[in-house]
Amino acid sequence: MSSPLQGVRVVEVSSFVAGPTAGLTLRQLGADVVRVDPVGGAADTRRWPLSPDGRSLYWAGLNRGKKSVELDLTTEDGQAALRRLVAAPGEGSGILISNLHGKPWLDDETLRALRPDLIHVQVLGRADGGSAVDYVVNALTGLPYATGPEHLREPVNHVLPAWDLLCGMHACVAVLAGLHRRQRDGVGSHVTVSLEDVATSTLTTLGWLSEAHQSGRARERVGNAVYGTFGTDATLADGNVVMVTAITRRQWAELLDVTGTADAIAAVERAVGADFDDEGDRYRHRAVIVGLLRPWFAQRTLPQVAAALDGTHVLWAPFRQLTDLAIDVAAGLSAVASIRDEAGLGSHVVTTGPLRLPAEGPPQPASAPTLGADNDDVLGLTR
Amino acid sequence: MSSPLQGVRVVEVSSFVAGPTAGLTLRQLGADVVRVDPVGGAADTRRWPLSPDGRSLYWAGLNRGKKSVELDLTTEDGQAALRRLVAAPGEGSGILISNLHGKPWLDDETLRALRPDLIHVQVLGRADGGSAVDYVVNALTGLPYATGPEHLREPVNHVLPAWDLLCGMHACVAVLAGLHRRQRDGVGSHVTVSLEDVATSTLTTLGWLSEAHQSGRARERVGNAVYGTFGTDATLADGNVVMVTAITRRQWAELLDVTGTADAIAAVERAVGADFDDEGDRYRHRAVIVGLLRPWFAQRTLPQVAAALDGTHVLWAPFRQLTDLAIDVAAGLSAVASIRDEAGLGSHVVTTGPLRLPAEGPPQPASAPTLGADNDDVLGLTR
Numbered sequence: 001m002s003s004p005l006q007g008v009r010v011v012e013v014s015s016f017v018a019g020p021t022a023g024l025t026l027r028q029l030g031a032d033v034v035r036v037d038p039v040g041g042a043a044d045t046r047r048w049p050l051s052p053d054g055r056s057l058y059w060a061g062l063n064r065g066k067k068s069v070e071l072d073l074t075t076e077d078g079q080a081a082l083r084r085l086v087a088a089p090g091e092g093s094g095i096l097i098s099n100l101h102g103k104p105w106l107d108d109e110t111l112r113a114l115r116p117d118l119i120h121v122q123v124l125g126r127a128d129g130g131s132a133v134d135y136v137v138n139a140l141t142g143l144p145y146a147t148g149p150e151h152l153r154e155p156v157n158h159v160l161p162a163w164d165l166l167c168g169m170h171a172c173v174a175v176l177a178g179l180h181r182r183q184r185d186g187v188g189s190h191v192t193v194s195l196e197d198v199a200t201s202t203l204t205t206l207g208w209l210s211e212a213h214q215s216g217r218a219r220e221r222v223g224n225a226v227y228g229t230f231g232t233d234a235t236l237a238d239g240n241v242v243m244v245t246a247i248t249r250r251q252w253a254e255l256l257d258v259t260g261t262a263d264a265i266a267a268v269e270r271a272v273g274a275d276f277d278d279e280g281d282r283y284r285h286r287a288v289i290v291g292l293l294r295p296w297f298a299q300r301t302l303p304q305v306a307a308a309l310d311g312t313h314v315l316w317a318p319f320r321q322l323t324d325l326a327i328d329v330a331a332g333l334s335a336v337a338s339i340r341d342e343a344g345l346g347s348h349v350v351t352t353g354p355l356r357l358p359a360e361g362p363p364q365p366a367s368a369p370t371l372g373a374d375n376d377d378v379l380g381l382t383r
Numbered sequence: 384m385s386s387p388l389q390g391v392r393v394v395e396v397s398s399f400v401a402g403p404t405a406g407l408t409l410r411q412l413g414a415d416v417v418r419v420d421p422v423g424g425a426a427d428t429r430r431w432p433l434s435p436d437g438r439s440l441y442w443a444g445l446n447r448g449k450k451s452v453e454l455d456l457t458t459e460d461g462q463a464a465l466r467r468l469v470a471a472p473g474e475g476s477g478i479l480i481s482n483l484h485g486k487p488w489l490d491d492e493t494l495r496a497l498r499p500d501l502i503h504v505q506v507l508g509r510a511d512g513g514s515a516v517d518y519v520v521n522a523l524t525g526l527p528y529a530t531g532p533e534h535l536r537e538p539v540n541h542v543l544p545a546w547d548l549l550c551g552m553h554a555c556v557a558v559l560a561g562l563h564r565r566q567r568d569g570v571g572s573h574v575t576v577s578l579e580d581v582a583t584s585t586l587t588t589l590g591w592l593s594e595a596h597q598s599g600r601a602r603e604r605v606g607n608a609v610y611g612t613f614g615t616d617a618t619l620a621d622g623n624v625v626m627v628t629a630i631t632r633r634q635w636a637e638l639l640d641v642t643g644t645a646d647a648i649a650a651v652e653r654a655v656g657a658d659f660d661d662e663g664d665r666y667r668h669r670a671v672i673v674g675l676l677r678p679w680f681a682q683r684t685l686p687q688v689a690a691a692l693d694g695t696h697v698l699w700a701p702f703r704q705l706t707d708l709a710i711d712v713a714a715g716l717s718a719v720a721s722i723r724d725e726a727g728l729g730s731h732v733v734t735t736g737p738l739r740l741p742a743e744g745p746p747q748p749a750s751a752p753t754l755g756a757d758n759d760d761v762l763g764l765t766r
Contacts, residue, residue, distance in 0.1 A: 002568060004560035004564040005560055008563070016630075017589070025553070029556070029560045046661075046663070047611055048590075048610060048662075049591065049594035050663070051597065052597065057590030058611075060590070061589060127718060131698055132698055133628050135607065135626050136628060136698050139700045139701065140700045140703055142703050142707060143542055144607075145702065145705075146705065147530070147531075147542050148530075148531050149531075149539070152531075152532070154624070155626075156532070156606075157607045157626070158543060158545070159526055159529050159602075160585075162543055162545035162548070165549055166548055166552060169549060169552030169555075170736075172556055173412070173552065173559065174738050176556065176560060177412045180387060180388060180559065180563065181385070181386075181387040181389075183566065185385060187384060189740065192741065193739065194737070197717070197718065200737075201719050201736055201737040202737075204444060204712075204733065205404065205407065205445055205447075206544075207431075207440030207441035207444045209712060209720065210434075210444070210728075211440060212704075212705040212709040213706075213712070213722070213730065214440075214729060214730065218705045219705055223537075224518065224538065224539070226518055227431060227542070228432065228441075231516075233538060242522070243518050243540070245516050245518060245519060247426060247516060249426075278429075279431075280429070283431065313514065316519060317522045317523045319522045319525075320522065320524070321595075322524065322525030322526070322528075322529065322586070322591060322601045322602055323525070323595045323601045324523075324525060325523065325525055325583065325586065325592060325595070326596040330596060334580070335580065337583050337587045337592065347596065348593035348597065349592040349596055351584040351588060352584075354576050354580040355556075355557050355574050355575075355576050356576065357572065358575065
């Protein structure tokens with residue numbers, strides 16, 4: 001069976017996380033993706049983490065399997081070569097993901113004059129088209145003041161570039177939805193998507209902005225509690241810390257059963273007039289619930305907690321280190337990531353992407369290109 | 384012009400965040416999405432935040448514009464009705480997003496016997512098919528020990544359900560890529576995607592797992608510093624805290640220029656033998672750089688900082704509260720979110736999704752259905 005996106009050809013002119021993950025996700029599904037960089041590479045070419053030989057593990061991860069074209073985009077010749085590449089004919093071609101904005105030589109009107117059915121997705125930082133990085137957008141959302149232990153006063157940014165990653169996925173969806181319509185109606189698309197709009201839209205979808213709008217209050221800082229339901233961290237006798245949640249009634253009943261706290265919890269319910277089968281009540285009264293549950297955890301080691309909880313539906317896990325996940329991968333425990341040795345990068349982790357197509361067998365993760373490696377092949381077609 | 388996904392019909396049997404955001408994203412692009420719930424609704428029906436009338440703003444946000452079908456999935460009749468709905472004929476039909484696993488009456492083999500070209504995307508929690516929630520998966524990644532101020536010892540979960548949201552977007556991409564291939568080759572797809580695989584794959588793509596594999600060390604906790612480049616928080620004279628980053632050489636040069644620190648920074652560069660035009664060196668020596676820059680911020684108010692930085696390319700923003708973003712939306716400042724009043728929900732925030740299609744005008748955000756509102760219409764077609 002051919003790959004889902006075989007025959008689709010995407011030109012990517014973008015750096016950092018959002019645009020490159022959009023292209024990578026399409027590549028992992030079989031599309032042909034050409035990343036175009038300025039001479040010497042974009043600003044993310046040497047971004048940390050680096051391999052012992054100084055190669056960017058970040059850049060390699062984001063561009064695996066893509067072709068690389070290096071063009072002098074400061075010259076009219078380079079700009080014209082890029083436009084020819086973007087507007088090249090072909091049913092699956094005519095797709096551009098870029099994070100450029102305000103460049104007349106690559107604006108939508110100019111490109112669309114060359115190929116009216118172009119699918120053009122512009123990845124932006126700020127909603128007004130300005131640049132931004134994830135940490136700056138996140139600061140604007142208010143999430144950093146809702147993150148971390150209750151006693152903190154300072155803002156805490158998430159370390160995962162979540163807005164960048166989500167923006168990249170929305171850009172990827174925009175390409176595929178545009179492709180669907182083009183094949184149906186013959187028309188092109190021009191879509192813009194910014195980290196800032198992704199943040200606003202996402203926080204709307206989750207109801208958080210409505211809550212802030214209605215209450216006039218920012219969400220409180222609750223540590224590792226899970227807003228609106230039951231979740232807590234708990235420190236074990238061996239120093240491990242676990243995350244424990246009970247979202248459904250069944251999980252909640254099983255958690256009380258395993259920890260032998262059902263009677264005490266029922267007494268509290270009566271005393272405060274609450275119904276802990278309602279997850280909202282579990283959240284409201286989380287302090288006393290946590291107070292009753294944590295001693296059970298404090299008296300047990302991780303193997304003991306695992307033995308008790310693994311037969312139940314309670315959702316839990318130890319807080320681990322990133323190295324633990326890397327060890328799992330090296331041990332062959334992940335179906336989507338594995339270890340590979342490559343010159344310059346050393347022994348490192350590669351992925352085929354998170355989608356598993358059980359009937360089709362696992363794809364092979366490809367290598368990242370060297371900068372400009374595909375100039376002749378790719379540009380030769382459009383000269 | 385018709386919507387990109389007009390004519391596409393998706394059945395969604397899923398609760399919480401991942402599956403419903405996949406369906407919502409398709410709906411926002413014009414697909415017809417039927418959410419199927421058990422009688423009385425799934426476990427997320429009354430999830431916080433709630434409106435003053437007790438309706439779930441979370442559920443309303445996640446299911447806006449979808450149709451709702453309520454079925455007794457504990458009976459053979461209900462299960463058969465769902466299978467008929469999933470396998471109903473039509474070029475754009477035969478698409479299922481579910482988070483069910485291990486149910487023989489809805490497994491891929493059973494469904495595919497009814498419609499061989501089915502596009503079936505299963506959203507899972509754990510990589511082995513088990514359930515999980517975002518906070519539990521995040522605990523396994525190690526990110527909570529890399530999040531927050533250096534002085535903390537406890538794990539800090541992110542509050543945005545980032546793995547859930549990313550998993551939903553990957554599921555959405557799986558649907559669209561499957562649709563592309565089905566239209567080209569006539570074949571169906573069966574795809575599984577789990578929060579856990581999304582986390583492993585994403586941390587591989589960003590190079591973080593390779594770094595942990597190569598160094599044997601977990602990433603250090605660095606507060607609001609940005610790993611591998613220059614970013615810091617800074618407290619102002621008026622108590623505001625801002626996030627300031629300088630990723631490119633131009634941003635870095637402008638930041639030094641505005642803050643009048645170029646000479647002092649150059650002296651440090653010579654003293655420690657570093658080149659701060661290299662973002663890695665800016666990260667290595669961030670303590671001394673921050674020490675030189677923060678006094679400039681400490682002597683200025685937010686308007687003064689804005690006046691000085693807004694003419695430059697430096698990426699910065701104040702850390703705000705979620706209420707500030709809600710106020711922006713209420714003031715009409717967002718192109719993707721706005722205020723709407725609806726019975727039961729009250730005055731709340733709605734979104735059309737983050738994609739903007741400038742040539743096509745903004746879509747209208749639809750209302751969320753009431754549970755089972757579309758039983759007759761939708762099931763009537765497949766009885």
